[in-house]
Amino acid sequence: MPGLKDVKNKIEGVSKTSQITKAMNMVASAKLRGAQERMETFRPYAKKFAEAMEDLSGSMSGNQPLMEVRDVQAVELIVVTSDRGLCGSFNAHIVSRAQQLIDQLEAEGKEVSLITVGNKAAQAFKRSGKIRASYKDIMGTFQMFNAREISGSVTLNFLSGEVDEVRVVYAHFFSMAKQRPTEETLLPIKPPEQGEGGKSGTAVEYIYEPSPTEIMEALLPLHLNVQVYHAMIEVAAGEHAARMAAMDNATNACGDIIKDLTQLYNKARQAAITGDLMDIVGGAEALKG
Incomplete structure (x- = not known):
């Protein structure tokens, strides 16, 4: 004894x-209130932005470079995690989802490159040799210009033909107890499909000035910024909720x-x-x- x-x-x-x-726990609780309010404020904006893109995509003519669908040979993944640990398996689930996607794409014979956002993603994949760019120590104080920098990097890579598809992997915030790893395609930008359950015949028809094509050229890069920023906001709120738990x-x-x-x-x-x-x-x- x-x-x-x-x-x-x-x-x-x-x-x-x-x-x-x-x-x-108390610090995480205080930070969560701010992050959750920020996320809930941004979600309606992102939703309305998507609706505007949907309406414009149905009215435009001609092809946009960012909407060009190619035979996919190379894929770039943006993996968004937190900078700090001590939040349970929150980051591990995101990294695991990204690794499963990498294994699946490579099994299909596709080349994969990574852009890591957050220290934990950089640490998880530093030995893989696939990281093209890494953004560390920004998840605690990120702003829209950080998302603009990331989206600008992947846009240039897509337009140059280095990659044929860009996806983002992050944790979607559902509730205090549930943050689920999610994957979304950023490029090429595909207009939402409208089936039989789409817009009805009573939908309002808008007149655009200038033309929908010109407006779309300006909005497509902004749409990417919004998507990346939305993923970062979701991860920030999920991190604090997971750390509280x-x-x-x-x-x-x-x-x-x-x-x-x-x-x-x-x-x-x-x-x-x-x-x-x-x-x-x-x-x-x-x-x-």
Whole structure:
């Protein structure tokens, strides 16, 4: 049985760890409120932007370079994770989804390159030799210009013919307890398909000035910026939610460990007291003899 001092030191160490995890939980909770508000504010904008693109794509004439569908031989993946860890399996799920996609594409004979956003993605794929560009230490303070830089890089790569398709892998924020890895195609930009359940005959017909084609030329790059920024916002909110859950679980685990160690301490203390009493009784009996 361990000594009393060893057990007491362990209890103190776990108690300090519990204080740290509680503090990290509170910090993550405060950051989550801001990230979630930012995400919920941006989602309607992204939705309306997509609706405008849908209406324009049905009215335009001619071909746009960013909408050119090719025989896919090379694919570039934008993998978005957080910069920091201690958020459970949040980043591991994103990396696993990206790795599954890489394996699938390479099995089809396609060449794959990566753009990593966030330190965890860069660390996960640094030995793969597939990283073309890496954006580190930006997920805590990113702005729209960061998304513009990333989308501009993949756009130039697509227009030059280096890649035939660009996809983004990130974690979609559903709720505090659910952040699911998601994959979306960024390039080529495909207008939404309208089947029988599409727009009805009562839809409003708009007159565009200038022409839909000219407007589309200006909006397509902005559409990419919005898509990349949306993925980064979703990951930022998901990171804080996952860290809150992870730190809450860690705090509860510390409480369980302290409870077990306290029981062990009491048993060790009782054994020590019993041993001392036995020594006293033995000494008294020896003196009587």
